[in-house]
Amino acid sequence: MAENIRVILVDDHTVVRKGIRALLEQEQDIEVVGEAEDGLKGVQACIDHAPDVVILDMALPLLSGVEVARKIREKLPETRILILSMYDDEEYIIDSFKVGVSGYILKDVVVSDLVAAVRSVYHGSTFLSPSVSEKLRRQLQESPTRSSRHGPAKLTARERQILKLIADGYTSRQISEILKISFKTVQTHRAHIMEKLGVHSTAELTRYAVTKGIV
Numbered sequence: 001m002a003e004n005i006r007v008i009l010v011d012d013h014t015v016v017r018k019g020i021r022a023l024l025e026q027e028q029d030i031e032v033v034g035e036a037e038d039g040l041k042g043v044q045a046c047i048d049h050a051p052d053v054v055i056l057d058m059a060l061p062l063l064s065g066v067e068v069a070r071k072i073r074e075k076l077p078e079t080r081i082l083i084l085s086m087y088d089d090e091e092y093i094i095d096s097f098k099v100g101v102s103g104y105i106l107k108d109v110v111v112s113d114l115v116a117a118v119r120s121v122y123h124g125s126t127f128l129s130p131s132v133s134e135k136l137r138r139q140l141q142e143s144p145t146r147s148s149r150h151g152p153a154k155l156t157a158r159e160r161q162i163l164k165l166i167a168d169g170y171t172s173r174q175i176s177e178i179l180k181i182s183f184k185t186v187q188t189h190r191a192h193i194m195e196k197l198g199v200h201s202t203a204e205l206t207r208y209a210v211t212k213g214i215v
Contacts, residue, residue, distance in 0.1 A: 004031040005122045008049060010042035010068065011035075011057040011084070016107075020055065020084075023111050030118060039063025040178075043071045051079055053122050056101075058085040058092055059214060061168060062178060066095045067161050073100040080121040084114070088132050089212070095157070103127035155196060160214060162189045166202060167209035 036042040038061040058065035081101040102121035
C-alpha cells in the first residue's frame with residue numbers, strides 16, 4: 001500500500017484547525033501528524049515531523065505565513081506548502097510563490113477542493129483556487145506593466161514580519177529578542193516601514209496591518 005500523505009496544520013484558530021483535521025482524516029490517504037497555532041511553532045513542528053504537506057495560514061502570530069514558508073523551504077525543501085487563507089490580495093499570492101509555496105486556496109473553498117489541493121501539491125503540481133486564479137488574471141490584464149515590487153508601500157519580507165509583531169503588541173526590545181536581531185536594527189526597520197507607509201504612530205501601523213490582513 002502507498003504511504004499516507006503526512007500533513008501539518010498551521011493556523012492560529014483552534015476551531016479551524018480541528019475542523020480541517022476532521023475533514024482530512026476522513027480521507028484514507030491523508031494523515032494529520034501535527035498542528036501549530038503560531039509561526040514559530042509551525043516551523044518547529046515541521047522540523048520535528050518532516051511532513052509531506054503543510055497547510056499554512058497567512059496571518060499568524062509571531063511569524064507571517066510567508067516567513068514561515070520561507071523557513072520551511074530552507075530547512076525542508078521536499079515539504080510542499082499549501083497556503084489556506086482568507087486573503088486574495090495579489091501581494092500575498094505573489095510573495096507566497098516567490099518563497100516557494102505550491103498552492104494558494106481561500107478558506108471559502110469546498111472540502112473536495114481542499115482535499116484535491118493537498119493531493120495535487122503532494123504530487124508536485126501547483127494548485128490555485130479558481131477565484132484566486134481569476135483575480136490574478138484580471139489584475140494582470142488591467143495593469144500588465146505593474147509590478148507589486150515597485151508599489152510605494154511595498155514592504156520587504158522582514159519589514160512585513162516586524163510590522164506584524166508591532167501590530168501584535170510587541171515592543172522593539174521584544175521583537176529584537178524574537179527575531180534574534182539587534183534593537184537598533186529593529187528601530188531602523190520600524191523607521192523604514194513608517195516612511196514607506198507614510199504613517200507616524202504605532203496606532204497607524206496597526207491600522208494598516210489590520211486593513212491589509214497582516215494581523
